[in-house]
Amino acid sequence: MAILEEPIKGVKEVKNFINGEWVDSKGKIVDVVNPATGKVMGKCPISTKEEIHAAVEAAKEAFPDWRRTTPLARSRCLFRLKELLEENFEEVSRIQTMEHGKCIDESRGETRRGIENVEVACGIPTLMQGYYSEDIASGIDEWVIPTPMGVFGIIGPFNFPFMIPLWSAPYAVATGNTIVIKPSSEVPFSQMKLVELAEEAGFPPGVWNVVNGGRTVVDGMLEHKDIVGITFVGSTPTGKDVIYKRCGETGKRVIAQCGAKNFIVIMPDCNVPATIAAMMTSFFGNAGQRCLSGANLLVVGDDDKFYKNFLDQVCDMTSKIKVGYGLDEAIQMGPVRDKDKKANILRYIESGIKEGAKLILDGRKLKIVGDYPDTCFLNPTIFENVSPNMKIGSEEIFGPVMSVMRAKNLDQAIEICNANPFGNGDAIFTQSGRDARYFQYNVESGNVGINIGVVAPVAFFPFSGMKDSFYGVLHTQGKEAVRFFTESKVVIQRWF
Amino acid sequence: MEINTCSGAISLSRELENESAKFYQELSKRFEKDQELFLAFAKENEKYIKQIERAYYGVITDALEGCFAFDLNPEDYQFKNALPKDISYPDAVAEALNMEETMLRFCQTAAEQSKHLMADVPRSFTMVAKKRSERLSKLKSLLER
Numbered sequence: 001m002a003i004l005e006e007p008i009k010g011v012k013e014v015k016n017f018i019n020g021e022w023v024d025s026k027g028k029i030v031d032v033v034n035p036a037t038g039k040v041m042g043k044c045p046i047s048t049k050e051e052i053h054a055a056v057e058a059a060k061e062a063f064p065d066w067r068r069t070t071p072l073a074r075s076r077c078l079f080r081l082k083e084l085l086e087e088n089f090e091e092v093s094r095i096q097t098m099e100h101g102k103c104i105d106e107s108r109g110e111t112r113r114g115i116e117n118v119e120v121a122c123g124i125p126t127l128m129q130g131y132y133s134e135d136i137a138s139g140i141d142e143w144v145i146p147t148p149m150g151v152f153g154i155i156g157p158f159n160f161p162f163m164i165p166l167w168s169a170p171y172a173v174a175t176g177n178t179i180v181i182k183p184s185s186e187v188p189f190s191q192m193k194l195v196e197l198a199e200e201a202g203f204p205p206g207v208w209n210v211v212n213g214g215r216t217v218v219d220g221m222l223e224h225k226d227i228v229g230i231t232f233v234g235s236t237p238t239g240k241d242v243i244y245k246r247c248g249e250t251g252k253r254v255i256a257q258c259g260a261k262n263f264i265v266i267m268p269d270c271n272v273p274a275t276i277a278a279m280m281t282s283f284f285g286n287a288g289q290r291c292l293s294g295a296n297l298l299v300v301g302d303d304d305k306f307y308k309n310f311l312d313q314v315c316d317m318t319s320k321i322k323v324g325y326g327l328d329e330a331i332q333m334g335p336v337r338d339k340d341k342k343a344n345i346l347r348y349i350e351s352g353i354k355e356g357a358k359l360i361l362d363g364r365k366l367k368i369v370g371d372y373p374d375t376c377f378l379n380p381t382i383f384e385n386v387s388p389n390m391k392i393g394s395e396e397i398f399g400p401v402m403s404v405m406r407a408k409n410l411d412q413a414i415e416i417c418n419a420n421p422f423g424n425g426d427a428i429f430t431q432s433g434r435d436a437r438y439f440q441y442n443v444e445s446g447n448v449g450i451n452i453g454v455v456a457p458v459a460f461f462p463f464s465g466m467k468d469s470f471y472g473v474l475h476t477q478g479k480e481a482v483r484f485f486t487e488s489k490v491v492i493q494r495w496f
Numbered sequence: 497m498e499i500n501t502c503s504g505a506i507s508l509s510r511e512l513e514n515e516s517a518k519f520y521q522e523l524s525k526r527f528e529k530d531q532e533l534f535l536a537f538a539k540e541n542e543k544y545i546k547q548i549e550r551a552y553y554g555v556i557t558d559a560l561e562g563c564f565a566f567d568l569n570p571e572d573y574q575f576k577n578a579l580p581k582d583i584s585y586p587d588a589v590a591e592a593l594n595m596e597e598t599m600l601r602f603c604q605t606a607a608e609q610s611k612h613l614m615a616d617v618p619r620s621f622t623m624v625a626k627k628r629s630e631r632l633s634k635l636k637s638l639l640e641r
Contacts, residue, residue: 002507089553102558105503109558274612280564292559317564322500329504330497332563456559 004104004327007094012042014188014212016051017195019058020205025051027213030185035101035335035376036325044185047213052180052220055209059151059178060226062206067148067176071125074174081201082118092193094327096162099187101334101376102286103326114166116459120478121170127482128175140494146486148176150228153221157233158337159289161187162194167463167476168231173207175485180209182217186337222246229253229484231476236468244471255484256471257291257463259396260424263417264294264453265439266310267410267430268301275429276313282453284321284380287336288400291469292425292447292454296386296393297404300413311384311404315361318380324369331369335376336399342376345399349381352392357383363400388416410435418444423466425455446470498569502562502614505606506552508570510545512602516595517541519577523592527585530638537631544624551620565613566606573602586639593635600628
């Protein structure tokens with residue numbers, strides 16, 4: 001099978017995009033390394049506070065004109081962006097595989113989901129319509145106008161470098177706001193490509209800005225009085241203690257989508273072959289680096305024969321997962337993003353062993369397809385006899401590790417799920433409608449799957465989250481994003 | 497190596513359709529009496545590639561089982577695409593029938609394996625399989641003339 005051609009040759013320099021211009025940064029430059037090949041593929045700046053301020057200034061200046069641009073004209077820019085993204089679909093996808101490591105099917109899936117958000121935002125002329133009541137009192141009418149607010153900051157994570165900023169950006173600009181995006185400095189290239197296409201699509205200078213970097217850029221956004229709101233996707237400590245807290249202090253709107261520890265509940269009546277295929281994607285897709293990955297496999301019931309048979313099949317299929325460079329079409333799991341993340345996962349595996357869990361598939365024993373350095377690679381790991389209070393059973397590992405637990409019955413399973421501080425994406429696999437409804441009703445999770453292993457809402461539904469997985473009120477995507485990016489201006493009218 | 501990923505299955509499908517199209521182009525040059533039909537088959541193959549790729553690129557999502565949707569061995573779907581120099585018309589059509597049976601089996605297997613996992617992709621394979629069944633009947637009728 002073919003190894004697809006790399007779209008980035010040599011070492012590419014990343015620049016900031018401010019006020020319609022590509023600008024060199026005065027900040028420190030860091031290497032961007034392809035995690036599969038170990039080769040340096042680019043240089044990314046860690047921009048300065050002055051540079052983020054310049055971007056916010058440009059966005060602020062662009063706001064009044066962009067706000068006056070009609071929703072229909074704004075949506076035409078998005079239609080053109082959608083068309084350009086389709087034309088560049090394959091290049092955008094392969095860039096993600098190069099910068100992040102995910103395999104090509106996953107990258108194409110990410111591209112498609114990103115484009116779907118652009119498509120939904122194209123409907124902004126109707127999505128942002130207000131509403132009107134005649135005669136709220138005799139001769140008095142009242143209506144609401146969703147009004148754009150100004151400059152928004154969008155902070156992207158490393159695990160979905162292309163798609164996640166698109167949970168916010170299309171809605172923000174469609175509603176008449178201007179934006180500054182900060183991609184993860186580990187994976188800046190797909191956002192570079194995106195803004196290049198946004199410029200070609202006709203967004204005026206200053207409407208769509210990108211500033212690369214790290215904490216300095218984030219702090220610059222949080223401090224800046226002209227940033228009216230921030231969307232963030234990343235870890236719970238940063239989301240809760242930095243982003244949510246400081247947005248509160250400075251009066252900014254905020255969506256902070258954070259970490260997770262997702263439970264996949266297996267009922268004895270599930271469709272075993274289909275469930276096992278779903279487990280592979282859920283636990284090991286994106287090398288486990290997503291906030292909707294399955295983390296704990298919770299098998300319900302005291303039927304030891306079912307448990308053993310199910311787990312044997314899971315182990316068998318998991319052990320056959322082909323690990324390697326994601327541009328090889330045969331590969332089912334790529335590397336993790338970098339050696340520090342791998343080291344962190346290895347620490348969790350060691351802690352699982354120390355705490356007494358049974359290691360039944362050891363992903364530290366590497367089996368890589370192709371001749372690549374093992375720096376960022378891991379094979380899938382499975383632990384049995386995990387308890388919910390072990391570190392591997394309670395904390396987010398963000399890697400290809402499955403922790404298997406058992407529960408006596410569905411009530412106990414739900415109790416275990418709900419005792420975990422996170423509430424992002426729990427799922428049940430069953431053929432019983434009664435059990436499925438009972439689970440959906442009682443589980444404290446923002447996204448709930450019924451025979452779905454990765455509970456990722458499509459673009460016209462909010463990407464939800466509860467407890468330590470989400471801080472804010474409204475969510476990204478769809479109608480909730482439109483509400484987040486607009487203020488409700490209410491008009492009450494009487495004529496004498 | 498067996499193919500498990502959707503990307504791999506789509507590439508295999510494209511490869512088989514292209515090989516099959518080349519075979520029909522060659523057939524059309526050798527047997528001019530049915531040139532139009534064989535060239536139409538070759539052209540249809542291009543359409544099938546587009547239909548399957550369009551379905552794939554339209555529904556591919558990291559949330560479903562794209563990397564685990566198939567279990568195909570490419571060796572099970574090999575066929576002869578070179579015609580011997582002095583092959584007779586009935587033998588050439590028989591080769592075409594063999595090839596179509598292989599392609600039909602490929603499409604049916606791909607559709608069956610991915611039916612719960614890949615949304616529109618299995619439907620496209622099923623549609624192409626149906627067209628291939630019709631093509632088999634047409635080829636058989638050539639031998640009965």
